[in-house]
Amino acid sequence: MYVAVKGGERAIENAHAWLAEERRGDPSVPELTIAQIREQLSLSVNRVMAEGSLYDPDLAALAIKQARGDLIEAVFLIRAYRTTLPRFGASAPVATADMACDRRVSATFKDVPGGQVLGPTFDYTHRLLDFKLAAEGETPPAPQREADPAPVPHVTGFLNQEGLIEEAPHDDTPPPDLTREPLKMPADRSLRLQALSRADEGFTLGLAYSTQRGYGRNHAFVGELRIGTVPVEMEIPELGFAIEIGEVTLTECETVNQFTGSKTEPPQFTRGYGLVFGQTERKAISMALVDRALRWEELGEDDTGAPAQDAEFVLYHADNIQATGFLEHIKLPHYVDFQSELELVRKLRRDVQSTQTKEAAE
Amino acid sequence: MNTQVLDGGFADPAPQAARAFRAVMEAMARPGTIHCLSGATPPAPLSVAAAVAILTLCDTDTPVYLAGDMDTPDVRAWIAFHTGAPFSGPATCAFALGRWDDLAPLSAYPIGSADYPDRSATLIVAVDALENSSQNLQGPGIQNTARLSLPEIPAFQANHAHFPCGLDFLFTCDDRIAGLPRSTEVS
Amino acid sequence: MTEQAYNFAYLDEQTKRMIRRAILKGLAIPGYQVPFASREMPMPYGWGTGGVQVSAAVLCPEDRMKVIDQGADDTTNAVSIRSFFERTAGVETTTSTAEASVIQTRHRVPEMALSEGQILVYQVPIPEPLRFLEPRESETRKMHSLEEYGLMHVKLYEDIARHGHIATAYAYPVKVEGRYVMDPSPIPKFDNPKLSDCAAIQLFGAGREQRIYALPPYTSVVSLDFEDHPFEASKPDHPCGLCGAEDSYLDEVIMDDAGGRMFVCSDTDFCEARRLAGHKGKDAA
Numbered sequence: 001m002y003v004a005v006k007g008g009e010r011a012i013e014n015a016h017a018w019l020a021e022e023r024r025g026d027p028s029v030p031e032l033t034i035a036q037i038r039e040q041l042s043l044s045v046n047r048v049m050a051e052g053s054l055y056d057p058d059l060a061a062l063a064i065k066q067a068r069g070d071l072i073e074a075v076f077l078i079r080a081y082r083t084t085l086p087r088f089g090a091s092a093p094v095a096t097a098d099m100a101c102d103r104r105v106s107a108t109f110k111d112v113p114g115g116q117v118l119g120p121t122f123d124y125t126h127r128l129l130d131f132k133l134a135a136e137g138e139t140p141p142a143p144q145r146e147a148d149p150a151p152v153p154h155v156t157g158f159l160n161q162e163g164l165i166e167e168a169p170h171d172d173t174p175p176p177d178l179t180r181e182p183l184k185m186p187a188d189r190s191l192r193l194q195a196l197s198r199a200d201e202g203f204t205l206g207l208a209y210s211t212q213r214g215y216g217r218n219h220a221f222v223g224e225l226r227i228g229t230v231p232v233e234m235e236i237p238e239l240g241f242a243i244e245i246g247e248v249t250l251t252e253c254e255t256v257n258q259f260t261g262s263k264t265e266p267p268q269f270t271r272g273y274g275l276v277f278g279q280t281e282r283k284a285i286s287m288a289l290v291d292r293a294l295r296w297e298e299l300g301e302d303d304t305g306a307p308a309q310d311a312e313f314v315l316y317h318a319d320n321i322q323a324t325g326f327l328e329h330i331k332l333p334h335y336v337d338f339q340s341e342l343e344l345v346r347k348l349r350r351d352v353q354s355t356q357t358k359e360a361a362e
Numbered sequence: 363m364n365t366q367v368l369d370g371g372f373a374d375p376a377p378q379a380a381r382a383f384r385a386v387m388e389a390m391a392r393p394g395t396i397h398c399l400s401g402a403t404p405p406a407p408l409s410v411a412a413a414v415a416i417l418t419l420c421d422t423d424t425p426v427y428l429a430g431d432m433d434t435p436d437v438r439a440w441i442a443f444h445t446g447a448p449f450s451g452p453a454t455c456a457f458a459l460g461r462w463d464d465l466a467p468l469s470a471y472p473i474g475s476a477d478y479p480d481r482s483a484t485l486i487v488a489v490d491a492l493e494n495s496s497q498n499l500q501g502p503g504i505q506n507t508a509r510l511s512l513p514e515i516p517a518f519q520a521n522h523a524h525f526p527c528g529l530d531f532l533f534t535c536d537d538r539i540a541g542l543p544r545s546t547e548v549s
Numbered sequence: 550m551t552e553q554a555y556n557f558a559y560l561d562e563q564t565k566r567m568i569r570r571a572i573l574k575g576l577a578i579p580g581y582q583v584p585f586a587s588r589e590m591p592m593p594y595g596w597g598t599g600g601v602q603v604s605a606a607v608l609c610p611e612d613r614m615k616v617i618d619q620g621a622d623d624t625t626n627a628v629s630i631r632s633f634f635e636r637t638a639g640v641e642t643t644t645s646t647a648e649a650s651v652i653q654t655r656h657r658v659p660e661m662a663l664s665e666g667q668i669l670v671y672q673v674p675i676p677e678p679l680r681f682l683e684p685r686e687s688e689t690r691k692m693h694s695l696e697e698y699g700l701m702h703v704k705l706y707e708d709i710a711r712h713g714h715i716a717t718a719y720a721y722p723v724k725v726e727g728r729y730v731m732d733p734s735p736i737p738k739f740d741n742p743k744l745s746d747c748a749a750i751q752l753f754g755a756g757r758e759q760r761i762y763a764l765p766p767y768t769s770v771v772s773l774d775f776e777d778h779p780f781e782a783s784k785p786d787h788p789c790g791l792c793g794a795e796d797s798y799l800d801e802v803i804m805d806d807a808g809g810r811m812f813v814c815s816d817t818d819f820c821e822a823r824r825l826a827g828h829k830g831k832d833a834a
Binding site: 375376377379380381383384386387388390391392418419420421422423424456475476477478479480482484501502503504505525526528530543544545 | 556557558562563565566567569570571572573574575576577578579581583584606607608609610611665690691693694695726728729748750763764765766767768769
């Protein structure tokens, strides 16, 4: 006698209870606090803020804790929360030229006004496991000096004075909003940049790397990479002027790319651009390379068929929340579809077998 | 500001808008059926049905065109306060509101493109009578035929000829509403 | 028990208005995929976010909602979505097809004919019927606008040439009112005829792909076929082991490791109602 499986509800509840227990781990080990995650896993927090499109380190830290450290799951929690937030307005564009830089390097000039500032970087560290950290030792304070109050102008501005780099004319057109309008093709650059800024870091890195290896090659120099805080201002219609509502840490990367000229453009350097929440430099550099590769059409370059040149391919597959959801949905029951396939395969096999039998008989 | 402007919207927006939408959806899905709407007390000459439809469908993302007599300071102020919808001319509107003669010519409104036929206007037409009589309707949403009192025939036939492009209509009279999508054949 | 922290049916009113406008345009252009700005939902993309958003936009407090996955009310994802609406909209739920005013479904159309006043909301993974023939959205959009469906016919015909049959068993493409080719969602082709001339409103939501489309009641929906190879709404050739129904879609259940198997209705409500009415299949106790 067959009884259909029931009790999905209780199974789900029990699974969730087990999940909560696993998340906590061994209760004899002290529980992580949100502040610990925020302060000590800050690059994870930054990635979750960037791909979650929500700048809030505490919420990102909470999401990481809840997601057991699965950063894509944490991004998902942040995105789902973000969509429920009321929208009061749009900020004024941030002025990255006024950034208070913690880090600022240029690969194209030995020295530039504002200086090369290494900042807190893994670059030049020897990747040796530091067993002192396992012993919970105190970290000695880093040496300090006064910040230089001088402005830190964008490096590409110097090339611009010579007319050696393409113009990036000022444009006040309000950009489309990827989170409020369906993605439409062809996507203009502002829409592409929005999508890339929240795109999966691994996917973006892989695409950027593919351009370096010749799939849509456009040799890139890091003209400038800067990380620091910028004020966020918002125009208040009732006041008639903008007020500062807070500040955010951003990573900005401008690449300078070789360009031998095309039918429409003279030989000059061209730009790729990356701008991402938090200290997220791998992502920002990757974004700049992919941005540049996607610009082939407006620069009159050849379509070499490289994945990084294909805006539809890149934009429709760069969002890890869309990707992971659809990928993982194949775990859901599909037995109705499977049944119809089973039936079809059986029928096709019967046909083949009967043809073979007939042929053998003849 | 006229304080009447601040009144007359939904008292409990989520459930009221949900019920109103269901009626509007039924009207659009079943051309020729007439549904009742309630929950708004708009300034004249806006009818209850037209006002509820606007509260349910319009917001800052939908430019609204007010045709003829409908374009009064009170109506503008009421719609602006309760929905935040910007006002526009017919060519760029998402919704147009007015009496049939004032809304003409229909060529003034966006009918969508072959790629995106959904990017077309919806006209909310104020009529003096709304009954299941006169014109014959056939098409999706209609089992066999339906009847609806329409202001004329040729304009709707011309609109249907653009299918899948075209305009969609909501006819309003007091608290009653009926729909006529572009897919309906009128005779 | 409604969660007060969120709006009725979870979505904010502006999002609902955007979805509602898309639904109206979808109803006005049957079978055409209306782009909409799908929101991130608290469940993953691919798990019914499109259907959930459409349901949230049409639900009223008075509704009775039914949620099925693979035809069953008690599959895990159906349970999860049903409890989401119980929590966020406070609506009553039911497993009875006849009593439900809004039915959200994944992969099945209920066996019982639906009636006027009911709404069937489909969860759709890939709304574009041409997607596996042409991956580019810009191209498929052009094909729909030019009504250029030759590629689809070629694909189906190649199947016949190679296998003697059209080798599509589910998500079998249909043509709506002689105009748009539409994906009926991954329902078995057995269900395709139920889409045509249906008394209920049928709405289709694809969250990740950001598309909504619709079939008004009594819309003509024709499964693509050829004169010499007419469409056939096939199903496993057995009666239900529990209720004996000969005309319902069946799940195949493996009973033991010797390969013993039985066939039971995939529509659990249909099967239960029949058993309550005294029908008995050969495997019923």
